[in-house]
Amino acid sequence: MSLPVIYVENLTRRFGDFVAVDHINFEVNEGEVVGYLGPNGSGKTTTIRMLLGLLAPSEGEATVLGYDVHRQSEEVRARVGYMSQKFAIYDDLTTLENLTFYGGVYGITDKTRITQTLELVGLTGHEHTLTKDLSTGWRQRLSLAIALVHQPKLLFLDEPTSGVDPTARRAFWDLIYELAEGGVTVFVTTHYMDEAEYCERVGVMRDGKLLAMDTPTNLKRSVITGDVWEVFAHPLEQGLEILHEMDGVERVGLAGDHLRVISQKVKKEALQSLLSRKKVQVEKIEKGEPTLEDVFLALAR
Amino acid sequence: MTNYLVQATGLQKHFGNTRAVEGVSLNVKEGEIYGLVGSDGAGKTTTIRLLVGALLPDAGEVEICGYNILKQTEQARSTIGYLSQRFSMYEELTVLENIRFFAEVRGLSSTEWLPRSMEILEFVGLDKFKDRPAGQLSGGMRQKLGLASALVTRPRLLLLDEPTTGVDPVTRQDFWQLVIKLVAQPALNSSPATHNSQPEGVSVIISTPYMDEASRCHRVGFMKSGRIIAEDTPTNLRSRLNGRILELRGSPLDILRHIAHQNEYVEDVQAFGDRLHIRVQEGRAKDVLGRLKSDIESVGGHVDELRSAPPVLEDVFIALSDHEYASAPHPLKT
Numbered sequence: 019m020s021l022p023v024i025y026v027e028n029l030t031r032r033f034g035d036f037v038a039v040d041h042i043n044f045e046v047n048e049g050e051v052v053g054y055l056g057p058n059g060s061g062k063t064t065t066i067r068m069l070l071g072l073l074a075p076s077e078g079e080a081t082v083l084g085y086d087v088h089r090q091s092e093e094v095r096a097r098v099g100y101m102s103q104k105f106a107i108y109d110d111l112t113t114l115e116n117l118t119f120y121g122g123v124y125g126i127t128d129k130t131r132i133t134q135t136l137e138l139v140g141l142t143g144h145e146h147t148l149t150k151d152l153s154t155g156w157r158q159r160l161s162l163a164i165a166l167v168h169q170p171k172l173l174f175l176d177e178p179t180s181g182v183d184p185t186a187r188r189a190f191w192d193l194i195y196e197l198a199e200g201g202v203t204v205f206v207t208t209h210y211m212d213e214a215e216y217c218e219r220v221g222v223m224r225d226g227k228l229l230a231m232d233t234p235t236n237l238k239r240s241v242i243t244g245d246v247w248e249v250f251a252h253p254l255e256q257g258l259e260i261l262h263e264m265d266g267v268e269r270v271g272l273a274g275d276h277l278r279v280i281s282q283k284v285k286k287e288a289l290q291s292l293l294s295r296k297k298v299q300v301e302k303i304e305k306g307e308p309t310l311e312d313v314f315l316a317l318a319r
Numbered sequence: 320m321t322n323y324l325v326q327a328t329g330l331q332k333h334f335g336n337t338r339a340v341e342g343v344s345l346n347v348k349e350g351e352i353y354g355l356v357g358s359d360g361a362g363k364t365t366t367i368r369l370l371v372g373a374l375l376p377d378a379g380e381v382e383i384c385g386y387n388i389l390k391q392t393e394q395a396r397s398t399i400g401y402l403s404q405r406f407s408m409y410e411e412l413t414v415l416e417n418i419r420f421f422a423e424v425r426g427l428s429s430t431e432w433l434p435r436s437m438e439i440l441e442f443v444g445l446d447k448f449k450d451r452p453a454g455q456l457s458g459g460m461r462q463k464l465g466l467a468s469a470l471v472t473r474p475r476l477l478l479l480d481e482p483t484t485g486v487d488p489v490t491r492q493d494f495w496q497l498v499i500k501l502v503a504q505p506a507l508n509s510s511p512a513t514h515n516s517q518p519e520g521v522s523v524i525i526s527t528p529y530m531d532e533a534s535r536c537h538r539v540g541f542m543k544s545g546r547i548i549a550e551d552t553p554t555n556l557r558s559r560l561n562g563r564i565l566e567l568r569g570s571p572l573d574i575l576r577h578i579a580h581q582n583e584y585v586e587d588v589q590a591f592g593d594r595l596h597i598r599v600q601e602g603r604a605k606d607v608l609g610r611l612k613s614d615i616e617s618v619g620g621h622v623d624e625l626r627s628a629p630p631v632l633e634d635v636f637i638a639l640s641d642h643e644y645a646s647a648p649h650p651l652k653t
Contacts, residue, residue: 216591272535314489
């Protein structure tokens, strides 16, 4: 069994009294696509900065590709790629010029490598297109190409597909899965559920703590142990208040034209009869499926 | 009789060679939350700007609450609340002072603005923070202040342009609960000065690229290249694919994907991290369910679970895009 690509033990970072990252532990293996989900300020970026060797841990340790992130940070940075939403692509340069420029930063001067990287992300034929003429989805591919040009073994992606529709998102992820099949390990930070669903395992961060890390399926099963009910009723607002007070209901929320209820004990019939008794008209109650958002909201409580 | 707060027909707007909006018609009923769903550049923001009269259409008409946005601009605008993507507030002013500013700009009198501001701050949960400078609010609280400012004039139509971009799931949930409550209890928005015993209903148009948000709307229009390519309730949209989505979990994923693709009844295979969503031809789920497991096992793959799964909006959007654009998506802006 090979060593984990990312190994994190009791990793902690304090800023004064504030504990940004609080004794987190996890491992990521070669070829895995792992998501790191959490709100702004939950410690996602601080974790990444420590893994990239840009910030010293206050406590604990981490290795990336076998190198100590603090003592051997140059070794780490030479072998990882980083794609950020805020990454600067030069709008007035063509795709080829942008990639050549950033390749140069990593010491890549081999023209074949540049063209191969463009081909990998599907930008062949658009070498001479100005970056400002690319749609969002394709700009993201160019950012990916820039992160890939030095052939890293580990890729950090920060909200790689925010703002694109499912078709573009899917095309992007198909590319990521291909890279993973080729042995590249991918670590994705995001606060979008749509993105987290694409990861093989997802870690949930909150207030500096890693609350859970597992496959989306296992997270849904282990965190949402009750049933999910979709309740269509009128008036909705009144239904919300009644179910909010109902014994055994763990969570109830408005979901557009219906209520979403999560409960271990309460079944369809009980919901139906209580609402009817309180003069709320029930159109139908359907069994729903837990989502990653349910998981997040349950853990964040 | 259905009361439409928005009636837009044949909207078109080109910027040079860019066909930002290409024949959009849109009707939004009183009490409805309508989602304009699509990627950046699909035409969502341009559509919203045409609806509020911030842009002149090349063709088409817009009526808001019965007023033509170009001919009766003042009346139409007085019924609109608009929260743009980049909502700006005065960082040095307090929460209440910010609201007051928006209220007075929109013509609320000195006797009106305070009670209304307090009512709306209480609704969004910022009443306890009314004296805090806006610059010291958290991201979620800023969002709520933006919403409060848009609501202070009691608009009948609320337009929200990607209001939860960059906001974490807990805050988004809170924000959505407010929006849904707003349309569910119109009394909140009715003015005590009107003599109508029937409170006036509010409608919301919200734009988003995210499917989890789309699923909370009453009705959704999927936008692509300046057009609405499908429009219906989330439930009806999903039901278009009822019985045609299978969920497969197992290992290794590349074998699962490969074998699923080979099945003649399989239209599409989408990887979702730890599982695959397989779209099958109409009426062929049984055939695929009956054969796929053994096909995978015969080449050394392992199946943990294969089942029929309820379709999600993401499945629907992708299926629609396949029909509309058989070829690969074009890399250039359309």
